Amino acid sequence: MLHRGRFLSDRNKTLTTYTLADLGWSDHFARQLTEDDADLIPARISEVHRSQLVALTEAGELRLTPAEAAGAYAVGDWVLTDGASALRRLDPVTDLHRRAAGHAVGSQRIAANVDTVGLVTSCNADFNVARLERYLALALASNALPLVILTKADLCDDPDSFKRQAERLSPLVTAITINAKDPEDVKRLNPWCSKAQTLALLGSSGVGKTTLRNALAGETEATQDIREDDARGRHTTTHRALRPTLAGGWLIDTPGMRELQLSGTSEGLEELFDDIETLAAQCKFSDCAHESEPGCAVKAALASGALDRARFLRWQKLNREDQYNSETIAAARARQKSFGRVVKEAMAKSRHKRGYED
Ligand SMILES: Nc1nc2c(ncn2[C@@H]2O[C@H](COP(=O)(O)OP(=O)(O)O)[C@@H](O)[C@H]2O)c(=O)[nH]1
Ligand SMILES: [Mg+2]
Numbered sequence: 001m002l003h004r005g006r007f008l009s010d011r012n013k014t015l016t017t018y019t020l021a022d023l024g025w026s027d028h029f030a031r032q033l034t035e036d037d038a039d040l041i042p043a044r045i046s047e048v049h050r051s052q053l054v055a056l057t058e059a060g061e062l063r064l065t066p067a068e069a070a071g072a073y074a075v076g077d078w079v080l081t082d083g084a085s086a087l088r089r090l091d092p093v094t095d096l097h098r099r100a101a102g103h104a105v106g107s108q109r110i111a112a113n114v115d116t117v118g119l120v121t122s123c124n125a126d127f128n129v130a131r132l133e134r135y136l137a138l139a140l141a142s143n144a145l146p147l148v149i150l151t152k153a154d155l156c157d158d159p160d161s162f163k164r165q166a167e168r169l170s171p172l173v174t175a176i177t178i179n180a181k182d183p184e185d186v187k188r189l190n191p192w193c194s195k196a197q198t199l200a201l202l203g204s205s206g207v208g209k210t211t212l213r214n215a216l217a218g219e220t221e222a223t224q225d226i227r228e229d230d231a232r233g234r235h236t237t238t239h240r241a242l243r244p245t246l247a248g249g250w251l252i253d254t255p256g257m258r259e260l261q262l263s264g265t266s267e268g269l270e271e272l273f274d275d276i277e278t279l280a281a282q283c284k285f286s287d288c289a290h291e292s293e294p295g296c297a298v299k300a301a302l303a304s305g306a307l308d309r310a311r312f313l314r315w316q317k318l319n320r321e322d323q324y325n326s327e328t329i330a331a332a333r334a335r336q337k338s339f340g341r342v343v344k345e346a347m348a349k350s351r352h353k354r355g356y357e358d
């Protein structure tokens with residue numbers, strides 16, 4: 001139902017209106033409109049459910065019927081609607097995705113039109129360079145800016161050492177240490193989630209994502225002291241959603257993402273490991289595996305100590321994973337296509353037998 005002119009937020013039961021600009025609309029989307037779209041309303045997806053989308057418009061919150069499979073939509077997407085259906089999905093500015101979880105083959109969209117991906121980890125045992133690089137590759141591949149948010153700074157003797165370790169990973173990384181339990185301190189994240197800016201939070205369970213969300217969005221959802229794996233039924237965080245922040249921007253929390261496998265992330269990996277990619281481009285053979293080939297610039301850098309071996313091994317591992325998953329997806333698509341062809345041919349033959357024209 002369309003609440004004209006006014007938007008009733010369930011959260012604090014106050015009436016709020018948003019302009020398209022408040023919602024994050026920009027020229028990038030306006031340019032995609034054609035004359036045929038004149039009667040349609042732009043709407044930003046705030047929740048994706050199997051058979052229903054929740055979307056925010058200038059005129060209020062809408063429940064929309066998806067025109068494509070629900071998996072085609074991500075929280076943060078812009079769509080054009082007649083008020084009932086999500087008729088057209090607009091090309092996003094940034095697109096955060098991973099390999100689909102479990103045994104399914106495919107890429108899964110996590111969030112769209114995110115300006116900054118907040119990679120949340122804490123200044124303790126959760127801090128893991130290899131995992132951070134995996135998240136960074138995802139963030140960079142999405143086209144969004146990565147921000148490493150190091151929580152539990154109040155429980156750590158030397159939070160700056162974590163900040164330095166994170167920022168050493170790439171010149172593209174900014175890191176900030178924070179006490180997520182102190183709302184004043186959390187305000188230091190406002191530059192990334194004010195004035196229609198969208199910040200998405202990614203990170204393992206227990207690092208403080210819900211605590212940050214409560215502070216940034218003024219919510220009071222229970223945090224989890226228990227591991228998510230043990231928390232079945234007691235789960236407090238239910239689904240991904242686009243929520244307004246107190247600072248005038250948007251926050252996307254991504255609860256319960258245990259498996260973050262790369263797929264279609266090669267551009268992100270190239271950016272993150274720019275130095276190694278540059279070396280690899282100098283190898284004598286363009287398909288150099290950096291093992292036993294002569295004229296290998298990567299091996300030379302490893303030998304001289306210019307390139308850290310652990311970092312090189314992480315680069316290789318992430319690239320293999322991304323290639324494997326991307327190929328699996330491509331192979332599955334090709335299989336589906338050729339299966340479709342076989343079915344079509346069989347149907348055409350049977351029609352032919354029955355005397356139909358094709
Ligand atoms: N001292 C301190 N505790 C924190 C901080 N961030 C989170 N916590 C605590 O860590 C636990 C897990 O936080 P939660 O927000 O539920 O993590 P999530 O699983 O990422 O959503 C809770 O007990 C929080 O109170 C922090 O910066 N400092
Ligand atoms: Mg949580």
Ligand SMILES: [Zn+2]
Pocket residue numbers: 280283284288289290291293295296297298299
């Ligand atoms: Zn080489």
